[in-house]
Structure formats: structure tokens, C-alpha cells
Amino acid sequence: MGVFDLKNPLTYNEEFDVVYSHLSLHFFDESRTEALFQEIFKASKPNGIFATILNSTIDPEIQTFQKIGEYFYLDPDGQSKRYFSTESILKYAKNCKILLLDDKGETWKDKIKGVHGLIRFVGQKI
Numbered sequence: 001m002g003v004f005d006l007k008n009p010l011t012y013n014e015e016f017d018v019v020y021s022h023l024s025l026h027f028f029d030e031s032r033t034e035a036l037f038q039e040i041f042k043a044s045k046p047n048g049i050f051a052t053i054l055n056s057t058i059d060p061e062i063q064t065f066q067k068i069g070e071y072f073y074l075d076p077d078g079q080s081k082r083y084f085s086t087e088s089i090l091k092y093a094k095n096c097k098i099l100l101l102d103d104k105g106e107t108w109k110d111k112i113k114g115v116h117g118l119i120r121f122v123g124q125k126i
Helices: 030-042 060-064 086-092 108-113
Strands: 016-022 044-054 066-069 072-074 080-082 096-105 118-125
Touching: 030 044, 030 086, 044 096, 086 096, 086 118
Parallel strands: 016 044
Antiparallel strands: 044 118, 066 072, 072 080, 096 118
């Protein structure tokens, strides 16, 4: 098991059966986001699984943010955030078999607010 600072290239001494990320890949620009997906699959064993839950473009909070790039926004506090769609994931999920991709995810906090739209992605390294 490993914990990594995603701002930096991933360093590891082993390959993983499963890599899981929960609402943590949305703070990065386009090039870092693409690099992260590549690094995660590189760190996976053959047939390894990458599972993640991501912010979605159908999230109501996005309406109060300033758009600063494709799928990239600035919140009122000045924090940049990436919002994904099921279509945008395909760009990052090259060279993997998609096992699950939809916008039906939710956290317990979202469920309380009636928000059901996080991107769920599970891919298998091929």
C-alpha cells in the first residue's frame, strides 16, 4: 500500500493489483491529469484495476464557478477544480478496458443534498 502526493510523479517500487482514488484527481491541470492516469496504469499489474470517483460536470456547484479551461473551473475561494464527464474520461482512459463508467456516483454528503452525479470509473490495464 502506498500514499502519494499527486502533484509529483508517482514513485513506487512495486506494481499494484488495485489503485483507488476518491475525489482526488480534480485539482490538476490537463497535462497533469493525463500524466496521472498514465502513471496509475503504469503502476498497475497486468490486468490491474484502477477505480475512482470524480467530480462531474452535472454537479450543481459548477454553476457558481468561473470556467477557466475545458472542464476546468475556479471556485469562489480561488481553488481550481476539474469536473469530468463520462466522455472526457475516455481521453484519459486510453489503453485500458473500461469495466464501469457512469455518472451515478454519490457520497453520503451528496445523498443528503440530493446530488447524484459523481463519475464512477473502473478500468482494467490491458
